[in-house]
Amino acid sequence: MPPATVPDATHWRDVQLHVVTGKGGTGKSTVAAALALALASTGRSVLLCEVEGRQGIARMFDVDPLPYEERQIAKGLPATPGATAPDGSPRGPAGTVHALHIDAESALLDYLAMYYRLGRAGRALDKFGVIEFATTIAPGVRDVLLTGKVFEAAKPGRRGKGARQYDAVVLDAPPTGRITQFLNVSDELAGLAKVGPIKSQADLMMTLFRSSRTAVHFVTVLEEMPVQETADGIADLRRTGLPVGGVVVNLTRPDELDAEDLAQVIAGTADPAALAGDLAAAGLEGSPDDLGALAEHLLAQGRDHAERRALEDSQRALVAGYDVPTYELPRLAGGVDLGGLYELAAHLRRQGMA
Amino acid sequence: MTVSSTDPGSAAARSATHRRSSHRVGPLAGTEGPAPYLDLDALLDDRGTGIVVCCGSGGVGKTTTAAALAMRAAERGRKVVVLTIDPARRLAQSMGIEELDNTPRPVTGLDTSAGGSLDAMMLDMKSTFDEVVESQASPEKARAILENPFYVALSSSFAGTQEYMAMEKLGQIHRQAEADGTYDLIVVDTPPSRSALDFLDAPERLSSFLDGRFIKLLLAPAKGPARVMSMGFGLITNALTKVLGAQVLTDLQTFVAAFDTVFGGFQQRAQQTYSLLQDSRTAFVVVAAPERDALREAAYFVERLADDRMPLAGLVVNRAHPHPPVELSAEEALAAAQRLERRRDDAGLHDPELTEGLLRLHADHVRITEREAALRARFAATHPEVPTAVVPALASDVHDLDGLRRVGELLAPG
Known part of the structure; x- marks a missing residue:
């Protein structure tokens, strides 16, 4: 079933900050990584950020745990010779993917050094446990620090020693239930800091987050709860004036059976004996009884699959109703390794997400 | 693409299928398969089990598992209350707990022929926190705390508050159950934390917050002459004023001063709950899905529970694909x-x-x-002592009592 809103490659062409969120278990980190690779495959220089201290990027890309420092971890897929970019221009060599693991403590010290040149006072803050206090306890501050670092990396004309310019930043963000609060930093701080430098910093960040240079993508699987959470998340973002990106439907079941086959296995009209005959013709060895049992099993398995596909379709119809570009990624039977990430990136490229 | 194993039905998968039909005969049952079989019926029927805590990373079916275990225990004759954190809307509706009123409500539609009962409630983090403050402070002091912007933010968004409040509520229900015998089994769902371990750290984190040097520093002027500190304090307050603005610092000081008075009570309660979790009548059930990340979290959790001397009952692997026959x-x-x-x-x-x-x-x-x-074999190889139950993936979402009953049967196939 084709998605209702057909995505095209120009949707996110001018987006600088791709925020990827999703309910736990939907594979948002995998999708964020695949999106980074897909963007790099268009020749862009990409930064992939994680903020939840899980070192998921290092594991996915099979590299050592990441420090609080931008590191190159991969290159995009090389372009096929003669390929052109979405706008028709010839495609250059593949871009790079850098990664950054952001933790709030480092971000705060970094921030204090960058904006206040606090020097001795900065060190004193650390000694007195203020850094720990601010990053673990003071509500909202943690999110502002994490998003602040992402903001700093995404903004054009970065200053500072060895600062790289990125064409796109992909953020593996907190889960759907927390995403609006996470990005809506100025509101989160409003109760605490009505004026002052942190407040103005937060306001500056909000101008990027609210602009068309940001897109918040949702990752879901075709099950009731994640799809419902996606709907809630989209509504929340829209209410807050944050830009909704696309929906990536992850882990879809294989479509080995067409509609006719599905209807047949559900209705139970397929004849196991005839199927067993086909199995024998396909070169499978075994007594008629064995092949008959195999045919029965394959049909039962097919029925189970058809049932799940029908449920997926009903959820897919709901997603189509959200009126945002939709992309689909298959469940890889062998699990996601680095090769699998490139495979998923290629899917996203083909569907025009990057 | 290649298939990782050419063995049709690896040994692990075969024995998993086999185990499902056998009965647990004790820890030695583990020698025949990769992991001993977790007999959840035995756990639920054991009157010595007073608390079951379901924990695991997000998206693995923790809430459903908790609700299904609670319902199964109730239908087997236990007087059960289940404390859920964030159930799916329709599941909550079917259990009659759509309303966040922080009070257990009876679930109807159960088979009560064995003499059991089931109450359910959904945690309201903020009102649980408010109740604790109100129980610990004089009315004026409580009002000062409840109205402070720092408290408002802390009670609704502090990382760890939800974890801490889930444990606080567990403590409350437990004390009530001890006193009046309303319940003989409490089943707790844990919040979908970034790290599944957060709730174990919650009491300690809250303590370290209120006990930290910085807090002492903020309290220092209020507690009389603190000349030694004042130089460092000046430096800090100047830096903070520069970063936060003066108003924030004042709010913070007011909050800390007010909160300090109720702190002793908080810490004591946190300690009590922590000991309750270590009690032999408590059983932790770690929930996972057969995915690399979920099992890694589960492994970490199993180790952490052992370090904290928390009693582990075993691992539930949800959403498994049964091996074809x-x-x-x-x-x-x-x-x-x-x-x-x-x-x-x-x-x-x-x-x-x-x-x-x-x-x-x-x-x-x-x-x-x-x-x-x-x-699963890898998990079992590194944690051979952990009894495991494998639950096949359901074709549809669970949102009614029949669905929960079915999950219960899958969790503990007799």
Whole structure:
């Protein structure tokens, strides 16, 4: 079933900050990584950020745990010779993917050094446990620090020693239930800091987050709860004036059976004996009884699959109703390794997400 | 693409299927398979089990598992209350707990012939926190705290508040149950934390917050002359004023001063709950899905529970793909499918496209079961002592009592 809103490659062409969120278990980190690779495959220089201290990027890309420092971890897929970019221009060599693991403590010290040149006072803050206090306890501050670092990396004309310019930043963000609060930093701080430098910093960040240079993508699987959470998340973002990106439907079941086959296995009209005959013709060895049992099993398995596909379709119809570009990624039977990430990136490229 | 294992039905998967039909005979049952079998019925029927805590990373079916265990225990004669954190809307509706009123409500539609009962409640983090403050402070002091912007933010968004409040509520219900015998089993769902361990750290984190040097520093002027500190304090307040603004610092000081008075009570309660979790009447059930990340979290959790001397009952692996009952490897199925693909126009065949599709589906299914079995075998190899129950993936979402009952049967297949 084709998605209702057909995505095209120009949707996110001018987006600088791709925020990827999703309910736990939907594979948002995998999708964020695949999106980074897909963007790099268009020749862009990409930064992939994680903020939840899980070192998921290092594991996915099979590299050592990441420090609080931008590191190159991969290159995009090389372009096929003669390929052109979405706008028709010839495609250059593949871009790079850098990664950054952001933790709030480092971000705060970094921030204090960058904006206040606090020097001795900065060190004193650390000694007195203020850094720990601010990053673990003071509500909202943690999110502002994490998003602040992402903001700093995404903004054009970065200053500072060895600062790289990125064409796109992909953020593996907190889960759907927390995403609006996470990005809506100025509101989160409003109760605490009505004026002052942190407040103005937060306001500056909000101008990027609210602009068309940001897109918040949702990752879901075709099950009731994640799809419902996606709907809630989209509504929340829209209410807050944050830009909704696309929906990536992850882990879809294989479509080995067409509609006719599905209807047949559900209705139970397929004849196991005839199927067993086909199995024998396909070169499978075994007594008629064995092949008959195999045919029965394959049909039962097919029925189970058809049932799940029908449920997926009903959820897919709901997603189509959200009126945002939709992309689909298959469940890889062998699990996601680095090769699998490139495979998923290629899917996203083909569907025009990057 | 290649199939990771050519063995049709790895040993791990076979014994998992086998184990499901056998009964637990004690820890030695583990010698025949990769992990001993977790007998959840035995756990629920044991009157010595007073608290079951379900924990695990997000998206693994923790809430459903908790609700299904609670319902199964109730239908087997226990007087149960289940404390859930964030159930799916329709599941909450079916249990009659859509309203966040922080009070257990009876669940109707249960088979109570065994003399059991089931109450359910959904945690309201903020009002639980408010109640604790109100119980610990004088009315004026409580009002000052509840109105402070720092408290408002802390009670609704402080990382760890939800974890801490889930444990606080557990403590409250436990004390009530001890006093009046309303319940003989409490089943707790834990919040979908970034790290599944957060709730164990919550009491300590709250303590370290209120006990930290910085807080002492903020309190220092209020507590009389603190000349020694004042120089450092000046430096700090100047820096903070520069970063935060003066108003924030004042709010913070007011909050800390007010909160300090109720702090002793908080810390004491946190300690009590922590000991309650260590009690032999408590059983932790770690929930996972047969995925690399979920099992890694589960492994970490198992180790952490051991470090904190928390009693682990075992591991529940949800959403598993059962091993097919036929011996046909992924390669064989794919090869046969390819042969059919070449003969699609062969008039002698019945429906080669359907057969081909079913064979490809089978290959996909076998590869998934092999990967899952390998992941579980790896977990079992590093944690051979952890009893495990494997629950097959359901075709549909669970949102009614019948669904929960079915999950309960899958969790503890007699």
